[in-house]
Amino acid sequence: MVPRLLLVLGMLVSSVLLQVDAKIDYGSALTKSLLYFEAQRSGKLPTSQRVTWRGNSASKDGSDADIDLTGGYYDAGDNVKFGFPMAFTVSLLSWSVVEYGGKLSNKSELQNALDAIKWGTDYLINAHPAPNKLYVEVGDGNSDHQCWQRPEDMTTPRNSYEINESKPGSDVAAETAAALAAASLAFAKSDSNYASTLLTHSKQLFDFARNHRGLYQNSVPVAGSFYSSSGDDDEIAWASAWLYTATGDFTYRNFITSGNNGGARSEFSWDDKFVGAQTLISKASSFTNLNQNWTSQAAFNLGQFICNVLQKGYGNTKKSPGGLLWFHSWNNLQYVTSSMLVLSIHADHLAAKGTTLQCPSGNVSSQEIISFVKSQVDYILGKNPKKMSYMVGFRSSYPLQVHHRGASIVSIRKDSSNVTCHGGYDGWFSKNAPNPNVIDGAIVGGPDANDQYSDIRSNYQQAEPATVNTAPFVGVLARFA
Numbered sequence: 001m002v003p004r005l006l007l008v009l010g011m012l013v014s015s016v017l018l019q020v021d022a023k024i025d026y027g028s029a030l031t032k033s034l035l036y037f038e039a040q041r042s043g044k045l046p047t048s049q050r051v052t053w054r055g056n057s058a059s060k061d062g063s064d065a066d067i068d069l070t071g072g073y074y075d076a077g078d079n080v081k082f083g084f085p086m087a088f089t090v091s092l093l094s095w096s097v098v099e100y101g102g103k104l105s106n107k108s109e110l111q112n113a114l115d116a117i118k119w120g121t122d123y124l125i126n127a128h129p130a131p132n133k134l135y136v137e138v139g140d141g142n143s144d145h146q147c148w149q150r151p152e153d154m155t156t157p158r159n160s161y162e163i164n165e166s167k168p169g170s171d172v173a174a175e176t177a178a179a180l181a182a183a184s185l186a187f188a189k190s191d192s193n194y195a196s197t198l199l200t201h202s203k204q205l206f207d208f209a210r211n212h213r214g215l216y217q218n219s220v221p222v223a224g225s226f227y228s229s230s231g232d233d234d235e236i237a238w239a240s241a242w243l244y245t246a247t248g249d250f251t252y253r254n255f256i257t258s259g260n261n262g263g264a265r266s267e268f269s270w271d272d273k274f275v276g277a278q279t280l281i282s283k284a285s286s287f288t289n290l291n292q293n294w295t296s297q298a299a300f301n302l303g304q305f306i307c308n309v310l311q312k313g314y315g316n317t318k319k320s321p322g323g324l325l326w327f328h329s330w331n332n333l334q335y336v337t338s339s340m341l342v343l344s345i346h347a348d349h350l351a352a353k354g355t356t357l358q359c360p361s362g363n364v365s366s367q368e369i370i371s372f373v374k375s376q377v378d379y380i381l382g383k384n385p386k387k388m389s390y391m392v393g394f395r396s397s398y399p400l401q402v403h404h405r406g407a408s409i410v411s412i413r414k415d416s417s418n419v420t421c422h423g424g425y426d427g428w429f430s431k432n433a434p435n436p437n438v439i440d441g442a443i444v445g446g447p448d449a450n451d452q453y454s455d456i457r458s459n460y461q462q463a464e465p466a467t468v469n470t471a472p473f474v475g476v477l478a479r480f481a
Helices: 002-022 026-039 083-106 110-126 170-186 192-211 233-247 250-258 274-286 292-309 333-353 366-380 423-429 467-480
Strands: 134-138 160-163 357-359 362-364
Touching: 026 110, 026 467, 083 110, 083 134, 083 170, 083 333, 083 467, 110 170, 110 192, 134 170, 170 192, 170 233, 192 233, 233 250, 233 274, 274 292, 274 333, 292 333, 292 357, 333 366, 333 467, 366 467
Parallel strands: none
Antiparallel strands: 134 160, 357 362
């Protein structure tokens, strides 16, 4: 009897533990997701800074061009400010507030989200000193990657790179226009003057983009090795959609309806924004002045993307054995989180219309879409074969050797000894030990196609976080929190 009783008790305990394990605190994950952006800040940190292991850095950015380019965000685990992914990061943070501002407010995170946006938009405003000029990079990726230094110590060149009328970059100019238009909507209720300033810069940048077409890496070759653009039609559509949403101006409507709608896409990313534009335009069906045929086509193309992600289309997105969507071997989770923001927004749009998504394998309800989104969110947050949260600092098991210079080197507040370019590699990068600083809220590249993850600092394809990974997750988490 005793062994049987112990067996029953053991089963009960296991059941309780499984129930505890099944509960994920989305509110806590949301808080951490916004903390992450404070860890990525460049420039002089504010008194409200909550991530205390960081210090002031890059205080002379822009001095080579006699312009203030301090502030903004380091894009990933390095110390370069790349304008293309930074603008996309701001776009997604702003979209999260536009769609889920009420839910962010309910969790007392709306101001933190606005602060995260403003740290980026203040920089982008400064980087746009004239209608047809935009600074699109500070620092140099090649020299930066030769060193392993925390931002506070870095000795690598901080060159400023611009686009202008003779050196165009319509892709990054339009992306920045989209970011500022989206941000203007995010700030519309709380700071109308700032929202107006953002919109003014957005309109100028859009005009710059449409009047001076050309890929920015042809004008700024140093950016090409890291964030090379495959085209600008998607950014033009994305910016048009945001400006039309923000203004209702027919000028932007005409760019939407006369431009390339992208067709059915296979991803939504810093290099391909068509899905985002299609999502915005499919919601614009309530605007009677918009070309309904174009709107219907945008919704159809978006539907194909979502059906494939849901595994209910003709060209389904690959999934790992454990159920994670699989797009690319390098930093796969950025594509998962951005897709989940789109699915969440469109599902809510369908629910508001009282309709379903028509997929080749049958109609899908908004709740079914949300359930799928939840499965991906839960995987990222620990419900996966490795039982590891791929959000750093969340739950008990998460990546410890994150590929991130600042997090992997002792805080300058604890040890102000200078870390040299190569000394950082010898003393910290190669050290087989957990990072001394936990970069809360960072979402790493994630597991491979077979759900495997190697927690080692040199594994940059899987272990490096980036702002574009976490930015869309803010909105998704706000929806579930």
